[in-house]
Amino acid sequence: MPPDLTFRSARVSEREALEALQWRASLNNPGDREALLAHPDAIHIPPDQLAGGLVFVAESGGAIVGFAALVSRSDGDSELDALFVEPGLWRRGYGKALLLHCAQAARDRGSAALHVVGNRHAEAFYRSCGFELVGAAETRFGSGLLMRMRL
Template sequence: MTVNIRPARAEERDTLGALKLRSSLAWGDHVEELQALPEAREVPAAHLPHVVVAEIAGEIVGFVTVLPDDVATLAELEDLFIAPEAWRKGIGSMLLAEAERRAAALGARSLRVVAGARARPFYEASGFRFAGTVATYLAPAVQLRKDLA
């Protein structure tokens, strides 16, 4: 399995939005709320320069978005979604490593992410640490932070 990591293209916004929703719904949590929430199926055009995709055999199987923060030394991991059929194949870890590289290239010394209960162990296994609790539209979540080398 060869995974190609590359910048997203403008014409892929709909594909990315569909993947985002499909991945979110795959757990079976908050189904009605997610289906009613436009943000659950959208990747804003303004985010596209900050989106990197993973593809296998020309098909997008995941993506990550890293946004610069108002604080110059901090970057925000906005989205990390993997197609359910590609889960547990290391693609999330590859995209997370790319997100860390991109955050460092922005000048960030740390990367922040808001994660639900299901995603928290993945981020913690990758070196993120608890930094607080936040309210989200769907449920309370944790804010995690990782210092970058």
Template sequence: MTVGIRTARAEDRETLGALKLRSSLAWGDHVEALQALPEASEVPAEHVPHVAVAEIAGKIVGFVTVLPGNSAAQAELEDLFVAPEAWRRGIGSLLLAEAERSAIALGARSLEVVAGERARPFYQASGFRFAGIVATLLAPAIRLRKDLP
């Protein structure tokens, strides 16, 4: 299995939105709310230049979005989704490493993410630390931060 990473293209938006929703629904949490929430199945056009896509044999199996943060020293990991059928194959870790490279390229010294409880162990195993609790449309979530080299 060779995973390729590339920059997203405008024509990927529909595929990325569908993957985002499918991945979110796979846990079985907040199903009705997610299905009713337009943001749960959309990748905004202005985010596309900041999206890295993971592909296997030309098929998109995951993506990550890194946006400039509130300060020049901080970047925000906006989305990281892997298709459920590709879970537990290291794709999330590859995308997270790409996110860190993207944040460093933006000049950031830290990368932050808002994550639910299910994603928290993944990020903490990659060096992210608790930075606070935030309200989201679905439930309270955790803000995590990782210092970058």
């Protein structure tokens, strides 16, 4: 884990800052850029999701370096609904540390697995974190990968 990295639940008042971080990260990914520019409404963190305590912020040196969100599934498992890290900090372990924090939070909530619908460009990252490919899903922006990490 990167030094001095801490996690906490996001505050409702941080919604705009987190959405701005999501924009920076998403636009820095060529696989997402065109679709997001065509559909800017896709970047929106519901205030009730923030108020529910399942949006987690990663901080380093007193600054937000990333965030992730969990949602409950009807089968009792959890789904990773968001995972974004400041683009200048990619490939330094922040994303994996944030994902593992979410996995622990899901485990603490009684989930047997953590699920994610990922893009092809994120497959290697999720596999390196312990996810396995279990299928495909159609999303608003095309086909995505259904992946699962057993907890």
